[in-house]
Amino acid sequence: MSLDAIFPIKNWYFSTQSVLDSLSEDDYAFLISRQEKQKYKKGEVIYKEGVFPSGLFFIHYGKVKKYKADQNDREQILYIINKGELIGYHPILAEERYTDSASALQSCVISFIPKEDFLTVLNRSPLLNKRLLKVLSNELAVFANKISIFGQRTAVERLAIALIILREKFKIDTIENKVIQIDISRNDLAGIAGIATENVIRLLKDFKSEGIISTTGRIIQILDIIKLIQRSNYVG
Amino acid sequence: MSLDAIFPIKNWYFSTQSVLDSLSEDDYAFLISRQEKQKYKKGEVIYKEGVFPSGLFFIHYGKVKKYKADQNDREQILYIINKGELIGYHPILAEERYTDSASALQSCVISFIPKEDFLTVLNRSPLLNKRLLKVLSNELAVFANKISIFGQRTAVERLAIALIILREKFKIDTIENKVIQIDISRNDLAGIAGIATENVIRLLKDFKSEGIISTTGRIIQILDIIKLIQRSNYVG
DNA sequence: CTCAAAAACTGACATATATCAGTTTTCCAC
DNA sequence: GTGGAAAACTGATATATGTCAGTTTTTGAG
Numbered sequence: 001m002s003l004d005a006i007f008p009i010k011n012w013y014f015s016t017q018s019v020l021d022s023l024s025e026d027d028y029a030f031l032i033s034r035q036e037k038q039k040y041k042k043g044e045v046i047y048k049e050g051v052f053p054s055g056l057f058f059i060h061y062g063k064v065k066k067y068k069a070d071q072n073d074r075e076q077i078l079y080i081i082n083k084g085e086l087i088g089y090h091p092i093l094a095e096e097r098y099t100d101s102a103s104a105l106q107s108c109v110i111s112f113i114p115k116e117d118f119l120t121v122l123n124r125s126p127l128l129n130k131r132l133l134k135v136l137s138n139e140l141a142v143f144a145n146k147i148s149i150f151g152q153r154t155a156v157e158r159l160a161i162a163l164i165i166l167r168e169k170f171k172i173d174t175i176e177n178k179v180i181q182i183d184i185s186r187n188d189l190a191g192i193a194g195i196a197t198e199n200v201i202r203l204l205k206d207f208k209s210e211g212i213i214s215t216t217g218r219i220i221q222i223l224d225i226i227k228l229i230q231r232s233n234y235v236g
Numbered sequence: 237m238s239l240d241a242i243f244p245i246k247n248w249y250f251s252t253q254s255v256l257d258s259l260s261e262d263d264y265a266f267l268i269s270r271q272e273k274q275k276y277k278k279g280e281v282i283y284k285e286g287v288f289p290s291g292l293f294f295i296h297y298g299k300v301k302k303y304k305a306d307q308n309d310r311e312q313i314l315y316i317i318n319k320g321e322l323i324g325y326h327p328i329l330a331e332e333r334y335t336d337s338a339s340a341l342q343s344c345v346i347s348f349i350p351k352e353d354f355l356t357v358l359n360r361s362p363l364l365n366k367r368l369l370k371v372l373s374n375e376l377a378v379f380a381n382k383i384s385i386f387g388q389r390t391a392v393e394r395l396a397i398a399l400i401i402l403r404e405k406f407k408i409d410t411i412e413n414k415v416i417q418i419d420i421s422r423n424d425l426a427g428i429a430g431i432a433t434e435n436v437i438r439l440l441k442d443f444k445s446e447g448i449i450s451t452t453g454r455i456i457q458i459l460d461i462i463k464l465i466q467r468s469n470y471v472g
Numbered sequence: 473c474t475c476a477a478a479a480a481c482t483g484a485c486a487t488a489t490a491t492c493a494g495t496t497t498t499c500c501a502c
Numbered sequence: 503g504t505g506g507a508a509a510a511c512t513g514a515t516a517t518a519t520g521t522c523a524g525t526t527t528t529t530g531a532g
Contacts (some may be wrong), residue, residue, distance in 0.1 A: 011335075013508095056468060068380065068381070068384040070384070070388050071469075071471050074388055076383060076384040076388055078380050078383060078384075081370060090373045090376055091373070091377075092368060092378065093369045093372075094370055094373035094374050094377060095370060095371040096373075096374070096377070097500080099247075099380060099381070101526070127520090129365050129369070132369055133329045133365070133368055133372065134330055134331060135370060136329075136369065136376065137326045137327070137329040137372060138330050138331035138332070139331075139337040139376055139378065140326055140372065140376060141326065141327075141332070142412055143379035143380065143383060144304065144314050144336060144379065145304070145335070146311060146334060146379075146383050147307070147314060147379060147382050147383055147386060147430075148304040148312040148314075150383060150387055150404055150430065151312040151386055151429075151430025152306050152310055152388035154519095155518075155519065156520075160381065165294040169369060181335040185479070185480090186480065186481090187389055187479080187480095188480075192400060194386065194387025194388060195385075195389075195519075195520090196519070196520050196521080197479095197480090198480095198482085198519090198520075198521080198522095199518090199519060201480065201481055201482085202267035202481090202482090202519095205481090217480095217528065217529085218479080218480075218528080218529090234309075235307050243491070287500065307506070363507090389490065390488075390489095392488095392489075421510090422509075422510065423509080423510095424509090431490090432490050432491075433488075433509095434489090434491080434492095434510095434511080434512085435488090435489060435495075437510065437511055437512085438489095438512090443513090445480075453497090453499085453510095454499095454508090454509080454510075456499080473532105474531105474532090475515080475530105475531095475532095476512090476529105476530100476531095477528105477529085477531105478527105478528085478530100479526105479527080479528070479529080479532095480523075480526080480527065480528075481515080481524105481525080481526070482523105482524085482525080483522105483523095483524090483525105484521105484522090484527080485520105485521085485522085486519105486520085486522100486523095487517105487518100487520085488517100488519080488520090488529090489516105489517090489518080489519095490515100490516085490517080490518090491514105491515085491516080491517095491523075492513105492514090492515085492516100493512105493513095493514090493515105494511105494512085494513085494514105494515100495510100495513070496509105496510080496512090497506075497508105497509080497510065497511080498507105498508085498509070498510075499505105499506105499507090499508075499523105500505105500506100500507095500508100500526090501504105501505100501506095501515105502503105502504085502505090502506105502516090
């Protein structure tokens with residue numbers, strides 16, 4: 001039995017890769033290839049909530065977090081974005097300001113795509129239109145799932161789910177047959193699971209003593225994914 | 237200063253009404269007017285999570301809740317849908333099964349719109365396409381907001397926000413110059429705010445003693461919306 | 473390699489919230 | 503209007519989780 005049969009990752013984690021698949025070679029070149037690449041240092045802000053977007057961003061290299069900041073500078077992390085994905089198309093489609101912020105989780109290489117270019121391609125490509133409708137609907141389903149979890153589940157369950165998704169997110173950086181290394185700060189982990197940092201640390205200690213994970217420095221390895229899914233209390 | 241300036245309702249509550257505005261008269265007639273109307277009793281299920289959709293629904297009269305059911309039959313309510321709105325288009329656009337369930341909050345009159353009809357109109361209307369992209373992006377922003385609230389805020393704040401939104405939802409049933417009556421069970425209120433029913437009851441009692449709300453039977457009236465917004469701790 | 477700053481971690485504590493087991497009130501079909 | 507079922511409510515209790523105030527470890531620049 002595959003892992004996805006017990007815990008369907010697609011319900012929790014949606015990539016925009018398929019948006020780009022729907023672009024013709026010409027459109028892809030027009031949007032992405034010809035754009036100048038820019039470097040972002042770890043922690044550098046890519047865009048900020050409340051600002052009007054002038055374009056979107058393509059992640060060539062690195063990882064990005066999208067988040068909403070609270071009054072007492074706690075942040076709720078909404079997405080972790082991998083290389084090969086787009087960010088910032090929502091507010092352009094909604095014709096609104098940014099409703100969240102984005103910053104580099106590690107050193108990143110990113111292209112800026114002007115809003116006009118994106119809309120030009122969108123206008124001439126019915127396939128991109130259709131694909132975007134599909135992607136947005138899927139993202140909504142993932143968010144609905146999250147709301148349900150955040151409304152109903154305990155901290156342990158939320159942390160377990162966060163770790164399962166992060167395992168997928170960090171798979172991409174892993175050389176085949178090597179173990180997946182989740183490299184994330186306890187603070188960001190707290191921001192993903194929506195719990196206090198100290199609680200993350202305590203719960204990770206529990207997982208460790210149960211043999212579910214191991215840690216070296218701040219890097220987490222998942223030793224027993226089945227047990228972790230059980231602890232997440234996921235019912236498919 | 238308008239209420240919307242202090243607490244922008246649109247960030248919390250998005251209606252699909254604007255999708256229908258983008259339909260031509262012919263398309264509207266094709267999709268909705270010619271369909272047979274069907275009655276749903278209070279509590280009756282409209283569709284269930286996990287099933288493949290064969291169409292969508294237009295609410296002529298009444299209110300509908302969309303929710304995800306938990307293992308221990310607690311439910312997380314995702315939307316309250318008013319008359320004049322559509323439900324069930326997400327899974328059709330996503331080409332997936334229903335990811336939530338819907339049932340009648342009161343007696344309802346609803347039309348079923350076959351999937352094929354919807355897709356036909358979608359194919360011939362670029363405006364509907366564009367409008368749907370906008371609506372879905374907006375819904376995502378609302379959900380992101382909710383995730384942030386559920387991840388970071390207390391029960392009081394979540395309940396306060398739920399009441400502010402419900403006030404908008406029940407405005408539609410109110411004759412001009414009459415006070416808005418929120419008619420919802422404590423259990424559903426708990427399902428919206430993601431807290432325990434008993435806790436809802438206790439917190440409502442607090443609001444009552446602070447003069448923020450009054451109740452007659454199960455009906456809630458908001459007496460002091462400014463104070464309620466303060467208690468919601470919303471920062472725009 | 474060294475050192476300062478940042479992050480991780482620990483323990484004690486307060487409290488918000490869920491749970492359980494009742495009682496009272498409301499609702500609505502008859 | 504009446505009676506029974508469902509919902510609302512209450513009080514007691516347990517506990518999960520956040521907060522605070524430290525100490526220890528890790529990290530990364532120089």
